[in-house]
Amino acid sequence: MNANVNFYKTNLNGKGLKVAIAVAEFNTTVTESLLSGAVSKLEALGVLAQDISVARVPGAFELPGVAKRFVDSQKFDAVIVLGAVIRGETPHFDCVVNAVTSGTAALAANGKIPVIFGVLTTDNVDQAMARSGLKGGNKGADCAETAVEMVNLYKELA
Ligand SMILES: Nc1c(NC[C@H](O)[C@H](O)[C@H](O)CO)[nH]c(=O)[nH]c1=O
Numbered sequence: 001m002n003a004n005v006n007f008y009k010t011n012l013n014g015k016g017l018k019v020a021i022a023v024a025e026f027n028t029t030v031t032e033s034l035l036s037g038a039v040s041k042l043e044a045l046g047v048l049a050q051d052i053s054v055a056r057v058p059g060a061f062e063l064p065g066v067a068k069r070f071v072d073s074q075k076f077d078a079v080i081v082l083g084a085v086i087r088g089e090t091p092h093f094d095c096v097v098n099a100v101t102s103g104t105a106a107l108a109a110n111g112k113i114p115v116i117f118g119v120l121t122t123d124n125v126d127q128a129m130a131r132s133g134l135k136g137g138n139k140g141a142d143c144a145e146t147a148v149e150m151v152n153l154y155k156e157l158a
């Protein structure tokens with residue numbers, strides 16, 4: 001790699017940051033574990049508990065609506081959406097996944113703050129358990145780290 005390339009710097013310092021989390025209640029065993037992982041990681045990175053705000057919604061379809069309100073409030077440095085969409089017998093899985101993915105992506109691309117996508121989309125419960133800290137890694141914790149990293153990158157890009 002050419003040594004003259006300029007790389008924007010970022011870091012994982014969460015001190016002083018205010019983070020909002022929207023979490024779906026559908027598949028609550030999985031999503032509460034995602035939430036726990038996200039909150040624990042945020043605190044480990046220096047975000048104070050009183051600076052973490054959580055809103056629960058019925059399902060993943062409702063996540064972008066709450067995330068937008070978090071963004072529009074201008075009270076937060078980042079927003080994380082957490083959910084677990086698990087395939088059933090009908091195409092409803094695709095409807096929900098498409099809606100939450102496109103809605104969250106639009107907010108992330110158009111908003112002034114990072115909006116982080118932490119919605120599991122799995123074929124079965126075991127796959128969800130394996131990605132929510134119940135039987136393996138925790139995507140909620142991963143999203144928390146991404147949120148802090150992106151806030152600090154955006155500060156460099158300002
Ligand atoms: N099947 C799952 C859903 N379905 C519910 C929708 O997200 C939504 O709440 C409903 O259609 C009313 O608007 N939600 C999940 O989060 N996960 C699922 O597996």
Ligand SMILES: CC(=O)[C@@H](O)COP(=O)(O)O
Pocket residue numbers: 085086087088089090091092093094096
């Ligand atoms: C993702 C869903 O909406 C799904 O869990 C619903 O199950 P089904 O397709 O069997 O109604």
